[in-house]
Amino acid sequence: MNKVADIKAISLVERAKRAAAVAAEHADDVDEKARFPKEAVAAMKAEKLLGIQIPVALGGEGATTAEIAEVCSILGQACSAAAMTFSMHQIKASSLVSHGDEASWHRDFMTRIAREQLLLGSATTEAGIGGNLRNSICAIEVDGDRCRLEKDATVISYGEEADAILVTSRSHKDAAPSDQVMTVFLKGQYSLEKTHDWDTLGMRGTCSDGFLFKAEAPAEQILPKPFAEIAAQSMLANAHILWSAVWFGIAADAVKRSQAFVKAAARRTPGATPPGALRLAEVSGLLQMVKSTVTAAIAEFDAARADDNKLSSMGFGVAMNNVKISSSQTILTIINHCMLICGILGYKNGTPFSLGRHLRDAHSAQLMISNDRILGNTSTMLLVGKQDTSLLG
Secondary structure (H helix, E strand, O other), rough: OOHHHHHHHOOOHHHHHHHHHHHHHHHHHHHHHOOHHHHHHHHHHHHHHHHOOOHHHOOOOOOOOOHHHHHHHHHHOHHHHHHHHHHHHHHHHHHHHHHOOOOHHHHHHHHHHHHOOOEEEOOOEEEEOOOOOOOOEEOOOEEEEEEEEEEEEOOOOOOOOOEEEEEEEEEEOOOOOOOOOEEEEEEOEEEEEEEEOOOOOOOOOHHEEEEEEEEEEEEEHHHOOHHHHHHHHHHHHHHHHHHHHHHHHHHHHHHHHHHHHHHHHHHOOOOOOOOOHHHHHHHHHHHHHHHHHHHHHHHHHHHOOOOHHHHOHHHHHHHHHHHHHHHHHHHHHHHHHHHHOOOOOHOOOOOOOOOOHHHHOOOOOOOOOOOOHHHHHHHHHHOOOOOOOOOOO
């Protein structure tokens, strides 16, 4: 058995835990210096985690959404930036797996992702449109068998570290803003001129700077399906689920730290219930609620995969939006309660119970994609359709 086969023979959970151990060792330094979690990503590559979603026939492992979400959660308990990098890579991979499997170039590219453990970045935001990924100003220019694109991207996820970037644009210069395509550009096919620094409250290690992006490549690298279809049927559901899994991981580690604090207090005062014990019970329930929300969303997504109409339906869209809203709001409540449990030792940096990094990273959750924008989209859908009121349907 070769080395790659040896690694794949080990369970995903075990491999994720080994990568997470590396991530945890460097998490505070990554946050403090706002640097890319290079050690964690190198460990992910060594554990062959970047290609797990790629179909087995193309050299990957055909990992399910549940398996990928579990890896996100494990990494999230160690280093938020490393976990978010992994989740965003897998969100991009889902677009290829779901909508590029019938195109020879994209099939070959997926084989490369699995074999070479390529890291995929994302450029869906643009100056002038805010965070509305379903609109573009820039337009792809196709000239014979070549395509060219220039985009003023306000954010490109770990843009300087990615091995390839998936970029959205209008499908041609006369197309409507919502008539979009997504194109894969490989490192060496594009240039990046930095326009904005990623100096943020949290998620500092994702290094999502802004760039003027200029690229030229073979036109076959444009994904064959419209971006509207990609977004509705794979990208948004994967984003809401996998991001929520990362946030669950952040909150789970905060709960673990607060539980350790309460246990230590109980040992100091045998026979007396520590003051934070009741809050600990409360946050345990809230954490369980986030877990149930994420696992239910995975089950609903899996059930809808066989029906493109269901994947694009209003009901499914509302359900996935609600997952993101609920999980992104609840984790802040959880971590704030954990801060109250741990007190000054949770507030201070450098203690076993420090929660400042968790709280700052968690505040990104309501902004990726903006909860207000998602609520606006949901309200529009509810104006023309009915809320699902069944318990099991």
